[in-house]
Structures are given as structure tokens and as C-alpha cells.
Amino acid sequence: MAFPTETVYGLGADALNLDAVKKVFEAKGRPGDNPLIVHIASSKQLDDIVDEMPEKGKLLAEAFWPGPLTLVVKRTILISDLVTANLDTVAVRMPNHPVPLAMIQALGEGIVGPSANLSGRPSPTTAQHVYDDLRGSVDLILDAGPAAIGLESTVVDVTAEPPAILRLGGLTRERIEELIGSVEVQVGIDRAKRSPGTRHRHYAPRARVLLVKSGDVENFARVLQEQRQHGKRVGCVVNSSLLAKVESGQYFRVLPTSLDILARYLFRTLRELDALGLDVIIVEGVPEEGLGATIMDRLRRASEP
Ligand code: TXA
Ligand code: MG
Numbered sequence: 001m002a003f004p005t006e007t008v009y010g011l012g013a014d015a016l017n018l019d020a021v022k023k024v025f026e027a028k029g030r031p032g033d034n035p036l037i038v039h040i041a042s043s044k045q046l047d048d049i050v051d052e053m054p055e056k057g058k059l060l061a062e063a064f065w066p067g068p069l070t071l072v073v074k075r076t077i078l079i080s081d082l083v084t085a086n087l088d089t090v091a092v093r094m095p096n097h098p099v100p101l102a103m104i105q106a107l108g109e110g111i112v113g114p115s116a117n118l119s120g121r122p123s124p125t126t127a128q129h130v131y132d133d134l135r136g137s138v139d140l141i142l143d144a145g146p147a148a149i150g151l152e153s154t155v156v157d158v159t160a161e162p163p164a165i166l167r168l169g170g171l172t173r174e175r176i177e178e179l180i181g182s183v184e185v186q187v188g189i190d191r192a193k194r195s196p197g198t199r200h201r202h203y204a205p206r207a208r209v210l211l212v213k214s215g216d217v218e219n220f221a222r223v224l225q226e227q228r229q230h231g232k233r234v235g236c237v238v239n240s241s242l243l244a245k246v247e248s249g250q251y252f253r254v255l256p257t258s259l260d261i262l263a264r265y266l267f268r269t270l271r272e273l274d275a276l277g278l279d280v281i282i283v284e285g286v287p288e289e290g291l292g293a294t295i296m297d298r299l300r301r302a303s304e305p
Pocket of ligand 2: 114115123
């Protein structure tokens, strides 16, 4: 069943029940080579799942769990190859939301929880998004309102030294580095091996996404005009006061410049515009620091041809 978290909605199943785990892959249309995150509710549960927790992993877990952080660690034999896509590591996260924490406690075991979208689509930040994507293929959707963060967790491989960020997410690189020193960011390189899920086109609406630089009014206006001249139905998502002045109307959305709030509304806005049947969505980028780095990562992937 689908459940809320502070990042995005997840599709849950008992991590030790392989039939249930198989159904999660089926419902999402997810390739079998893309491993799942095991969600836990207390650090005690790590003993069954994790073979060895490195010192920096412990520090991160203490500081940021429950929260938008996923740790990649060496796994025990209790965790099936199906969950980890045959890797010798497992991804673990303790969500900061009372619903999954209660579910896990009641079950007494970890639950797998990929984002509850169809593979390749933007992650769901409301129960309605889950319904739109997975209606008919999940038994139950728990609705706890919109997700507070609106972007997925940050995935950190702590088996490497220095640790490596495999997916930028709701916990910023800056906060991680304040605690454990410098980390590598490997979201673009060697993706095929490291974090299979980030390899595929991702986070993408059906409409084509075109990305323009933050505050670049000239380029924005030019791209907009070009697309219209080609007969395209064009929507826009902007955030700076400069671009907000260019147009208005149903297909034109202005998000706040505050990155926390922009993040919360980003996937939702892309889905809403997509539902209007547009051909193209032009999106204004953001400065690449803090959560801005995560937002730009998602926008770049969404705009991959
Ligand atoms: O915020 C989140 O993390 C959400 C909520 C529901 O918890 N879940 C989520 O799961 O985003 P999913 O499956 O959509 O993304 C998990 C990412 C994928 O990119 C996957 O490839 C990577 O984590 N991953 C999982 N296990 C891994 C492993 N053992 N090694 C490297 N990457 C792994
Ligand atoms: Mg996902």
C-alpha cells in the first residue's frame, strides 16, 4: 500500500516478503535492476539489515534520522537479492513521518518504499498523484496531505571513503559536509554501477521540459516565442520576479523563490501543468546551492530528451 512520508509518497511492502516486493516492481513498472530502499522505524532494526555500519554512517544517522537521508551500507543475508538488485549493499532510511513509523512498528519489520509513481514520472507528493499513477494496481493509499519536503531523500554511500552522494535530495550536501567532512557527489558519473535508479530518464512529465537559466528574461522570452511559432501549447514554471512579469494565465505558474517552498510545489506543479495536455513546459532554473542543487538535478533529468 502507498504511504506518506516527509519527502514523497512511497509504495510499501514487507521487505522480507518476496511476493509483496515483486508486486511493488510490477505496480511501478520498475526495472528489476533498480534496488529499493528499506525503511525502518528504530536503529535496533539495523542489526538485521546491515552487516557493518561505518563510523560516518553512524554520525549521519544520529544527526539526521528520522529524516530525508538514505544510507547505502553492506547488507546481511536476510535482505533478498530482489530488494537490492543483486548488489552487496542495501539502502536504508528512517522516515520522519508518524504514518510509516507506525506501520513499520506494527509490522515489526522494515518495509521497502520506492516513490509511489509510475517508473520515470515525477515522484508523488500527494495521495492524488499516487492515485493518478497507480490506480487499480495498489490495494490502499493512505492520505496524510501534501509531503512537507516534496523531493526524495538524499542517498549517501557510506561504504566509500570519502562517502559519496549517489542522489541529491532533501538533505543538503552542505549539512552533510558540516558533520562528516567532504563527500564526493557522484550523481552524474558512473551512474550505471552506483545508483541504478538515477540512470534512467526520470522525474519527467509527458510534456517536453525546457530549462532556462535563473533570471534570464531574454532567453526565456525567445524560447517561449519559438515554441509558440512552432504551434506548441506551452506552459511555464518560473520563480524569479524578473520572469514572473513576462506573462500570466492558466499555463503560467509562479513559484516562490524560497527553495524550501519551491521544492514542496515543484513536482506537483509539473504534474498539474502536464494534466492540461501541454506540449512543452519551460522551467526557470534556480541558483545551485543547498536545496537548489537537488532542484536543478531533477530539472535536468526531467529535461533530458
Ligand atoms: O525519499 C525517498 O527516498 C522516497 C520515500 C518514499 O522514502 N523513496 C524513494 O525510493 O525515492 P526510490 O526507489 O524511488 O529511489 C531509491 C534510490 C534509487 O535511485 C535507487 O537506485 C537507489 O536509491 N538505491 C537503492 N538501493 C541502492 C543501493 N544498494 N546502492 C545504490 N543505490 C541504491
Ligand atoms: Mg523514485
